[in-house]
Amino acid sequence: MTSEWRSTEGAVVCIGETMAALAPAPSSSLECADDLRVSVAGAESNVAMYLADLGIPVSWLSAVGDDPLGRRVLAEVGAAGVDVSGVRCDPERPTGLLVKEPTGSRTRVHYYRGNSAASAMGPDVLDDGRLGSASILHLTGVTPALSPSCRSLVATALTVPPADRPYAISFDVNHRPALWPPGTAATVLRDLADRADITFVGLDEARELWDADLQPADVRALLPHPRLLVVKDGGHSAIAFSDEGVRTVPALDTDVVEPVGAGDAFAAGVLTGLLRAEGMERALRLGHITAASALKVTADHGPLPDSARIEWLLELPTSEWAAGAGTSFCG
Incomplete structure (x- = not known):
């Protein structure tokens, strides 16, 4: 896999939206909580932060408002070791x-974007x-759901022929039903996912979509080209x-505090393994x-x-x- 990449020494570039996130304590309801924790949340910046944790040079490209929440986002992503100098501050948006909203074993997310x-x-x-000079461009299916211009951004990136770019393109389907008009996500996401070099998709979301x-x-039959x-089961x-x-490769046996962000963390780990040419098993x-690191916290990172x-x-x-290495996850 990595032998086909023309520049494995370059930084990874992740493109997508990151938002400020508010959440009550895991055991509290949103309706009754007196306090909400402020963090940042975005699929692509989650990947970027975990890549930085793993020692991979990485940049995040996006736009934030010229407001306190935008500055909070830039500070937190940058503090994780991600290059945020290419993020645009928009004075008008x-x-x-x-x-x-924690709901038992699942977390419901309300968007104001x-x-x-x-x-x-x-x-x-x-x-x-x-x-x-990038080694990988990482995109997700969240971005094309945000607006026609964002969809054009992702589609344009995925139409660049491999011979015309130094980087491989990684795409995580990351289906967010609340962001899509009814009946539109399945066709668009299948088309985009099938054009990437590396594609990540959850079996549950594939079943929901297709x-x-x-x-x-x-x-694999539906997405033959990557x-x-x-496929994450x-x-x-x-x-x-x-x-x-x-x-x-079986998953680790891990106590789950909150599942949000785990898929992004998984993608970052796999991409790191590929960039280090460590073989598919280790990746x-x-x-x-x-x-597992994301599953153990209420934040995405x-x-x-x-x-x-x-x-x-x-x-x-x-x-x-396979017999349970996860029980020794934290030493």
């Missing part, structure tokens, strides 16, 4: 906002000079389809390790185990990993 600064992004974002009876191999397709396993064949394991613990997990024999 606000930074997007979301509010999390209409006419946000990031929704005004368009294909001109692709003119940024950072893409000229067919309730889909199995991982059926998803050089690497990774919730907390069970991840299945990779590539020229190397099919590889399945998928690193995805699971990184995802959680702390990773130390490098020694990560390496220990990566080196475990297959039988020991």
Whole structure:
């Protein structure tokens, strides 16, 4: 896989909206909570922050409002080690906002992002000079749902022939039903996902989008063109389809505080493994390790185990990993 990439030394570039996020404590209801925790939330910046945690140079391109929440977003993403110098501050549009509502084992998300600064992004974002030396451009299915100009941005990026770009394109389907007009997401997301070099999709969202009876191999039949397709089967396993064949790696057994952000963390771990040319098994394991960090916190971005613990997990024999390495996740 990585041998086909023309520039594995360059930084990863992630493009997409990040919002300020408000959330009550995990055990509190939104209606009764006296306090809400402020954090930042965005699929692409989540990936960027985890990549930075894992030692990968990474830039995030986006737009925020020229307001306190926009400055909060820039400060937090930048503090994680991500280059945010290419983010535009819009004096006329606000930074997007979301509010999390814990509901048992799931979290409902309410979006307040209409006419946000990031929704005004368009294909001109692709003119940024950072893409000229990038190793990977990471996009998600959230962005094309934000506005026609954002959809054009993603579609334009995915129409650039491989011979005309130094980077591979990674695309996480990241279906957010609340952002799409009824009946539109399935066709658009399938078309975009099938044009990427590396595609991530949850089995649950694939079933919601395309067919309730889909199995991982059926998803590959629907998306035959990516050089690497990774199907995430919730907390069970991840299945990779590539020229190397099919590889399945079980997920770590992890206590879940909140699931939001785990898919982004998983993508960052897998991309890191690919950039380091560590092989598909280790790349998928690193995805699971990184995802477990997100599952353990209410924010979208959680702390990773130390490098020694990560390496220990990566080196475990297959039988020991499958037998419950997750019980030793935190040492």
